[in-house]
Amino acid sequence: MIIKAIKLKKYYESNQSTIKVLKEVNLQVEEGEFIAIVGPSGSGKTTLLNILGLLDNPTSGELYLNGKNTASLSDKEKRKIRLHKIGFIFQNFNLISSLTALENVELPMALAGISPKEQRKRAIELLKAVKLDDKINSKIHELSMGEAQRVAIARAFANNPSIILADEPTAQLDYENKMNIIELLQKLRKKRNTTVIVATHDLSITRNFDKIYELKNGKLINQT
Ligand SMILES: Nc1ncnc2c1ncn2[C@@H]1O[C@H](COP(=O)(O)OP(=O)(O)O)[C@@H](O)[C@H]1O
Ligand SMILES: [Mg+2]
Incomplete structure (x- = not known):
């Protein structure tokens, strides 16, 4: 089991009141699964992905990644796991707009200490896999x-992570592009046996997933 949340x-504390975003989330994900977490805006999807990706700590509860309890990890160890084992895809892309597509995909590999030659080779392969052959230097x-x-x-897959967390990856796209994105995620993860979790409020994209969970009243409910 690659992810186990108990x-x-x-x-969140905000002027005298407590907002209970996640009340009791239990989740078990097997390696290579393609999972959707659905729920309306404000239901806590981003909060949950940030916790699963070690960007934020839960108020309480346990999170195991690859069997290891994450509570005992130092910040440095968490950073290392985020760089090597987890790929993030954000709603607003979080790309560096003044750099080229190629440079953006190379960046996490550079941080991981991969040689420039290998960075280039892998980045070009990935950009071709997402059908951007003609935009590599844009x-x-x-x-x-x-x-x-x-x-x-392409950037999320750069360091060949075991988990990809995608937060509303299709939110700004039209229907055709939405379907393209989901298909590409499917194709890339199958080849590499990557575990992919997609959080979305858009039910039109939730076909083809192995499991669908709904985040409702701070709990995850299995819909499959
Ligand atoms: N840092 C924060 N401080 C206070 N409240 C927050 C914070 N982050 C998120 N929230 C609140 O938690 C709830 C869930 O937010 P979020 O996880 O972004 O939901 P979703 O991604 O499903 O739209 C919202 O009510 C939001 O306002
Ligand atoms: Mg969100």
């Missing part, structure tokens, strides 16, 4: 939304 809670600000999101997918 009774995760996340509360700057991000020259790309369409759909193209930029495909660069973000």
Whole structure:
């Protein structure tokens, strides 16, 4: 089991009141599964992905990644896991707009200490896999939304992570581009046996997943 979350809670304190975003989240994900977490805006999807990706801590509860309890990890160890084992895809892409598609995909590999030659080889392979052969040297600000999101997918896979967390990856796209993004995620993960979790409020994209969970009243409910 690659992810095991037990009774995760996340509360936010805001002027005298407590917002209970996650009340009791239990989740078990097997290696290679393609999972959707659905729920309306404000239901806590981003909060949950940030906790699963070690960007944020739960208020209480346990999170095991690859069998290891994450509570005992130092910040440095968490950073290392985020760089090598987890790929993030964000709603707003989080790409560096003044750099090219190629440079954006190379960046996490550079941080991981991969040789420049290998970085280039892998980045070109990934950009071809997301059908951006002709945009490799384009700057991000020259790309369409759909193209930029495909660069973000290529970047997320750069260090060959075991888990990809995608937060509303299709939110800014039209229907055709949405379906393209989901298909590409499917194709890439199958080849590499990557576990992929997609959080979305958009039910039109939730076909083809292995499991669908709904985040409701701070709990995850299996819909499959
Ligand atoms: N840092 C924070 N401080 C206080 N409240 C927050 C914080 N982050 C998120 N929230 C609140 O938690 C709830 C869930 O937010 P979020 O996880 O972003 O939901 P979703 O991604 O499903 O739209 C919202 O009510 C939001 O306002
Ligand atoms: Mg969100």
